[in-house]
Structure formats: structure tokens, C-alpha cells
Amino acid sequence: MLSLIVKRVAAAVPSLIGVVIVTFLLTRALPGDPAAYFAGPAATAEAIEQVRVKLGLDQPLYVQFVRYVGDLARGDLGNSLTTGQPVGQELRSRLPASAELTLLGLLVSVAIAVPLGILAATRPNSLVDHACRAISTAGVSLPVFFTGLVLIYVFYYLLGWAPAPLGRLDVFFSPPAQVTGFYLIDSTLDGNGEVFLASLKQLILPALTLGIFSLAPIARMTRASMLAALASDFVRTARASGLSPFTVVVTYAFRNAMLPVITTLGMVFSFLLGANVLVEKVFAWPGIGSFAVEALIASDFAPLQGFVLTMAIMYVALNLAIDILYGVIDPRVRIEA
């Protein structure tokens, strides 16, 4: 098991190096003079020169790269032009909001998609099967920002069930004491039911939006791999041995069908992290996505670069976790390692 983990971590290193190189090159690809850019629009020629020396832009490219990696190693992602605050600090304080939303979105989508896929596979060509196909095709076709807006219109404007789509918590409540940064968990730790409910209410619509967007690949893959598992010899044997249909489907078929589903999670996360940016903008969610969008509007590159890097590192880490999980679930993978 340990050798598997070591091997997987080693395999993730080239990805990480690639990510760092690409984010470095992105800054150097900025149109015009990066020094003039970082000095701001009102800077004089002298100030620009000072910034150039300060940023090391007068050095050759490889020196700049070494310097960039050194800064990264110290967790220094540069300062925001508009606020003057260190980007790393800002990202850290906003990360829990995004993570809470993304994970809940994934939870929603798995909770809908996996049972749907199983039902569709156990009853091929039935109504459930057609519904599964329709929902999964429609799900990938819906622009995620549009789904969010429609949900807001229906559940906030028409029905009045959801609170105003303005951030993580209604202004009447104060956020719970920070432990994990996840409001749902922190308010539970505080034993504050009101805050828990209030933050859950804010979370439901954006999480549902993300869930609808990402359920398609999970449902499709669950259905396909369940079909394959149900057609296999061991399921036939289990059926012939007189096991209950539930045991056959859940214990025998689903456990074997889980592997491809977990593999798809990697792709789902790629979608989710991207969609997160759009959903955060729609719901005025104070996460790292809306931070990046604000920076984009202000043409402030350092926060955006930090954001791209953070997202990419999280994504590499998630894929690594999925790989390791794969090894935990499937003994064959462990033996190969």
C-alpha cells in the first residue's frame, strides 16, 4: 500500500512541475511590458524601472523562473494591485467558502446520480432509463450560470423559499467561530442551530446548481458500469445462489461497478472547479472564484495567477487522492504496484 502511495505521489510531481511552468509562462505572456503592467496605469518611467528591478524582470528568464519558484515555496503569490494585500492570504481566507460549496455540490450530484444510474441499469429501456438519459444529456447542456439564475428566479423571486442570493450568510447572522472555515461544520461545533440552518439555506441553491451540472457524467458512468457488472458471471452466480435482489445489486454489482465511477470523479472535479467560478459570480459567493473574477475585471493579474495556481494544485491533489482511493478499493491495483 505504501509503495502504491509513493508511486502515485511521484507520478503527480511532473503534473505539478508543468502547472508551475505554465502559470509562470502566463505572466510572461502578458501583453506589453509586465513591469508597466504591475506598476499600474499612473506610473512614471522611473517607477516602472523600479518595478522591473524589484520584480527581477531585468534578469534572464531562467533566473526569473528560479525566483518565482522560490517565492512560491515561501507561499508568496505576490500582492494584489487593487487592494495591496498579499494574494496568498486572501486566497486562504476565501478557500473554505469555495471548498464547502464545491464539496456540497459534489455530494448533491453523487446523491442523485448514483441511485439514478443504478435504477437505470437495473431496468434497461424502462421509464427510469430514459429519464436518466434525458437528465444526463440535459444536465451537460445547461450553462451552469443559467441554471443558477433560473433557480434564483423560481425559488427566490417566485416562491420566496430561498434567501437572497447574496453570499454565505444572511446579514442578520454573524458567522460561527472559525475552526474549519466550513460554516455548516463550524456552526454544528458551536451548537448554533440557527446559523446552521441559515447557512444551509444559502448553500442549497448554488450547491444544487453545481450538482445538476456535474451529475451527467456520474450518472452515465454508473449506468454503463452497472450494466457491465450485472451481466457478469459472479452476479449470475449470486442470483442463482438465491441472494436477495438488493444484496446482489448493492453488495455484488455496485461494489464492482464503483471503480470506473471513481475514475470519472477526476473529470467531474475539473468541471466542478471551473463551474464553481461561474456559480460564485451568480450567487455573490465570497470564494476564490469571485475573487478571481473581481481581479479579472480590474485587470489585476497577480490574484488571477494565484487563483489558477491554487485551483491547479488542488486539482492535482484531488486526482492523486482519487488514484490512491482506487488502490484502496481495488486490491488488483495494489498488487500491480
Place this chain on the structure above:
Amino acid sequence: MSNVALPGRRGASEHGLFAILRHARYILGENAVTAFAFALFMLIVLAALIGPYVVPYDPLASDTAAALKPPSLAHWCGTDQLGRDVLSRVIVAARLDLMIAVASVALVFLMGGLAGVAAGFFGGWTDRIVGRIADTIMAFPLFVLAMGIVAALGNAVQNIVLATAIVNFPLYARVARAEANVLREAGFVHAARLCGNGEARILLGHVLPNIMPIMVVQMSLTMGYAILNAAGLSFIGLGVRPPTAEWGIMVAEGAAFMVSGEWWIALFPGAALMIAVFCFNLLGDGLRDIVDPRRRT
């Protein structure tokens, strides 16, 4: 290739084309969904071609007296905050949205398709370099990488096209590589080599045409994603700028009015976007059934 071989080959391809058409008609007849998607596709193409000439209002002309009016007989889809006709803007936007998607798909076909074919055909270093580039792109959440690219290269429509092409690169490169890898040992490749063709000529003249069907399916399948990606980028303020009519930016403009009940500004462009993507996804599935029935799910 000798002239003697030509007639036979042409005859075979005509036969092949005829068979594909007959198969396509069969699929369209059997599969009402694909036929429906095809009809929708023609409608979108029609809107892109003649839209600007048939719309009832100038898509950019504002009329503050008629601002924020709900759908009526005069304005079938209502008017936006500047009194512009939403229907006209939605129809006119089809051309820009379709052009961005087609351009980015064509570009990624050129980049990813060629790189992938070369990687699969030559193997070795070419394969390793292409594979490494694809892996590096795949290490990013794709939309986030597209954001970074557009922000770095400059906020312009052509950079949206480029960014969408780059994030789709690994998909194309992988499919083309897998196909070319199989074909490089095929009999006709050896035959072409024995006839004295150079490697580049075999690659472009013999291998590439044979993976075209699969690549066309791939293009159709990623077209929907390209539209979504471009619309998403313009939704957060990248690329297309107001007052240009484009579905993503129109939804963004209508977003603020959704909470106060003016649903029509965002709904119609959003629905157009959804229908376009839906249509391309269905069409891609249908095409794949024609070209490669084994992959049907």
C-alpha cells in the same frame, strides 16, 4: 499513387459515401432524436447565416422609452434595460457564438489532430512531447486554465477561440494518437511506404484521411462544450464586450434583473445557449452511432 489505382479508389469511396448516406438516413429515420437535433442544427445555422437580415429590430439600437418591457406582440421576447429587442439580439448572436465555436474546434482539430496523429504514427520522442503537453493541460481544471489564458493574452474574442482550442487539445490529441497508433501497422501504410512515399506524405495522405470520421465525431461532440466555454468566459466579462450581442454576455446583463423579476432578458439568450449545446451533444451522439456503432452507450 498511380493513375491506374484512381478509378477503383474513387469508385470505392463513392460506394462508401453512398453507404454512409444510406446508413445516415436509416439512423435519422430510426432515431427521431437525432433527426430532431439535425433540424435544430439547421435552424441555428440559418439564424447565423441570415439572422442579421431578417430580425425585426436593430440589435444595438436602444430605445429608453421601451426599456424593460415584458414579452408582447411588438417585442416577442421583451426588451432589455436599454430598450433593445431581446429576440433580435438572440438571433443575431447566433452568428458570433457559432463562429467562436467553429473557429476554436477547427483550430484544435489542426493543433490536436495533427499533433496526435504524429505522436501515434512516429511514437518515440514526438509521442512523449505531445503526451507531456496534453498531460500538463489536463492537470488544470479546464475552464480555469481558459480564464488564465484569456487574461494573460488579452481580453479579445480571438483569445477566447485560442483558449477554448488549447483546453480541448488533450482530447483531440489522445483520440488521434490512439487511432494513428493502430493504423501505423496497417497494410495500406506498408504498401504506401513500399511505393516510395515519404513519411510526411503517408501521414497526411494516408493515415490522416482514415481517422477523419472519428475526428469529425469528436468535433461535433466538443462543439457544445466549446460554445459553453466561450459563453462562460464572456459571462464573467472576458472576450466579447458590450454592447455586442452574444448569448453569454446577454445572460450576464440579464442576471441582475432576475432577482427583481425581469426574467426575459436572461431567459431567452440562456435558452438559446442551452438549445444550441443540447443540439450539438445530440448530434455528436448520433454521428458517433453512424461512424462508430461500437461506442454506443
